[in-house]
Every structure is written in C-alpha cells, then in structure tokens.
Amino acid sequence: MHIADLAVIICYLIFITWFGARFKERNASVKNYFLGGRGAPWWAIAFSIVSAETSTLTVIGTPAISFAGTFTFLQLILGYLLGRIVISALFLPHYFRGEMYTAYELMGRRFGPHIRKFTAAIFLILRALAEGVRVFAVSLVISVVLGQSVLRQSLTGFFPAADIEVVSIAIIVCLTLFYTFEGGMTAVIWTDVVQMFLYVGGALASFFLILRLIPGGWAHAAAMGAAAHKFQFFDFHFALTQQFFQTKYSFWAGLIGGCFLTTASHGTEQLLVQRLLAARNLRESRLALFSSWFVVFFQFALFLLIGVLLFVYYHDTSQLPPKTLDRVYPEFVWNHLPVGLAGLVIAAILAAAMSNLSAALNALSSTTIMDFWRPMQPQTSEVRLLQLARWSTIGWGFILFSVGLAARHWGSVLETGLSIASVLYGSLLGVFLLGVLTKKPGEWAAIAGMSAGFLVTLAVRSQVAYTWYVLIGSLTTFVVGYVASFILPNPLRAIESE
Secondary structure, eight states: OOHHHHHHHHHHHHOOOHHHHHGGGGGGSHHHHHHGGOOOOOOHHHHHHHHHHHHHHHHHHHHHHHHHHHGGGHHHHHHHHHHHHHHIIIIHHTTSOHHHHHHHTHHHHTTHHHHHHHHHHHHHHHHHOOOOOHHHHHHHHHHHHHHOOOHHHHHHHOOTTSOOHHHHHHHHHHHHHHHHHHHHHHHHHHHHHHHOOOOHHHHHHHHHHHHHHTTHHHHHHHHHHHTTTTTTOOOOHHHHHHHHHHHHSOOIIIIIIIIHHHHHHHTOOHHHHHHHTSSSHHHHHHHHHHHHHHHHHHHHHHHHHHHHHHHHHHHHHHHHSSSSSGGHHHHHHHSSSSSHHHHHHHHHHHEEEEEEEEHHHHHHHHHHIIIIIHOOOOOOOOOHHHHHHHHHHHHHHHHHHHHHGGGGGGGHHHHHHHHHHHHHHHHHHHHHHHHHHSSSSSSHHHHHHHHHHHHHHHHHHHOOOOGGHHHHHHHHHHHHHHHHTTSSSOOOHHHHHH
C-alpha cells in the first residue's frame, strides 16, 4: 500500500470536512439551511447540479460501460438536454411562484395535502434506495485502496468479524454527515463545487497518464478503439418489438428515455429541485440548469474515453481485467499512477461520493421536515424547525448507511442505481405532468394514477430496459389519473364551485 497516497486521501477528507463545517454560522433559519438563503451564484449552482447527478457510480461505472461496450450510452445525454428544456418551460415557472422549500409543495397546492405527502414519501423511498447503491460503491474503491496491505491486516485485528470496507464506508458517511449537519445547503453547494473540480481534474490527469502508457499514444488507441467499434455513438435501430424495448442505449431510448428520466430527476425529485429553488430568481435557475448540461456532456465523454483507453491498455499488455468491471478504473489508478497522484485521483472518486451523499442528506431532511413535520405541527418555531432539520439529517445518515450494506448484492452499481430510481420516477413525473397540464383530476384520481404507474413499471421491468421505465410509468400515471378523474370526485373543484 502507498503510504503517501493514503496520506493524500486522509488530508483531503479532513480538508473537505473542515471546509463544509465552516458554513455553520450562515444557518440561522430553515430557509438558509435548506435553500442556502437563495444567495448562491448561478454558476456555483450549476456545478452543484452536476455534482448531485454525478456520484461514485458515474466515476467508476461509466468507464466500465465503454470498456465492455461502446459510446452509445452517450445518447442519453441528448435526452438530458431535451428534458432540461421541458423543465425550464413547464416546471420552473410554477416553482418560483411564491416561496417553496420542496418540489412537493407544488403538488400540495394543486391537488391537496395527501398527494403532497404521497409524492414526498415516494421521493424518500426512491432516494434512500438509490443513494444506498451509491454508498455501497464507495466500498469498491476502498477495497482497491486497501488491497492485501499491512493496514488491512492490522485493521482486521481490531475488526475480526467485520468487513473493513464497511468500516471505511461508515467513516465516509460520518464525515459527510458532519459537514452537512453543520453547514446545510450552503455547505453542500460549495463543497460540491470543490469536489467537482477535483474529480474532473483527477479524471483528466488519469486520461493523459493512461495514454502515456499505451505504445503509439492516441493514434494507436483511436485506431484500435475504432476497429473494435468502441466509438459507435448512434444506434438508430427502430422496430416496435420486445427486443427494441430491451435495448438500453439506442438513439430512441436515449432521446425519449433520457428526456423522461431527466425531467423526472431534475424536475420532480427534491435532490435536484432543491438546487434550482436555491437560485436567486427564475432566470438564474434556468441558466444553472442549462449550463450544467455542457459539463455533464463533457464529463460523461471523458469517462467513456477513459474506458476505451483501459480496453486498449489491457489488450496490448495481455492482462486480464478485474472480474468486476466496476473495479477496472479504480484498480488501474491505484496500481499504475504515480505515487501521490494515485491518492489524489482516488480522493477525487471519494469526493464524488461525498458530494452526492451530502446532497441526498440535505434533500431527505428538507422533505421530511417541510412536507411531513411542518404541515402536522404548523406552530413549530423557526429555531425548533432548524433543530429538527439537523436531527433528521443524522437519522437519514444512518438509514443510507444501512441501505448501502444491503446494496452489496444488487449487481452493477451504475445501472442498478439508475434502474432503481427509474422505477419510481415514472409515477412521480406522471403526477407532476397531470398537475401542471390538466385541471380536472383531483387528489384521489392522482393517487390512483401514481399507484397504477408504479405497478405497471414493476410488472414490465423484467421485459424492458431501464431507460424506458420512466416513459412507461409516467404515461400510465397520466392516462389512468385522467380517466379516474371521471369516476373519482375532485373535492377542491367542488369547493371552488360553491
């Protein structure tokens, strides 16, 4: 084990925890704690959006995709742009009418208190499960760092029956929990900015260093990648058959599925809506949303290129890659990059994990307090709400750690995380579309639609690729909800007509 690399990782963890905790004094109110006082500049929010939708899953999972396949995964990014256009035109104007803390307050205004809690509860379940997979992904990185080192052997003496990676995950969760607990949304945004530059910089450094290890450099890597069809970007195959809907990364799955996925994740899930609400005004919120797309496109392309370079390197050296392809990038970094730089890149991967985890903790806490506690206890003082917000953050930290332990047996980390989220995104997006595009459906019709959307997605998930889950779920929710409005009464409209 490289002691210098380990020192770099430890120093980074100490620094980022100290840096985030410094924002404690800015949290004198719930608005500051959950929305950063709406004082962050648009460019910082844009970087925070990128960090929130990027995680260890992205950093270690994306190179694995191009290592084993092609660039067709990048077609999803086209859908990401289309989804941002829909959010900007359809959802953001509603969010900036009045002061909102969570996305689900909009549903409460449109349908009533039950649907607000129902959509908020779906978010809590969705984010806890998806974030658990991301927490588990940290263990893959830690296991590479520890390897069969003396440190592992000495730690095993203290934890004879425990998995050392589990202990390491606990440390990462606790450090992230500490600065999120202290600094709130302001700490989340600014640590996101620092960590995004770190993991993108680490990826750039590893890209050029891998390239140096390949005889013939980029010309050879590009020729070999092209011969293996690694750079295939578009797949326009279209035929309405079961095989078509089982294709994860066709152009249509990317454009349509990616659009629905982004519209759901960035337009209805508190994790990212919270950042858009933290902007100073509607214009800056839109600016942050669209500028984040360019960064996302760049980083996905970069990680896919790294996967191709690793494919060429392993082929040229006749080495066998790890059995778990999610380990191929972190293992290469740790074993081949210069001492010190390897530690920095591993720290960058952990930075992505901490960035996403802090965002999830603050979003889960804000939804718990603002969508459940405050409606039940409207007389709660501002000071008391702030105390509850912090304790809620701690509670969710323990929950995410527990889900992370269970996620060790759920398969490929990147696609597992995306598929879990997509199962619930469909019904969530469907009810938001029902709320902003129609007036007739009431609360119970909306709940019926959401239930149908979720059940249908569960029923077809073994027959179709995860990129289609959100489309199927949202369309089912919308159609069933609208049809149900002719059967189930709308209490709010009845009151308005009196």
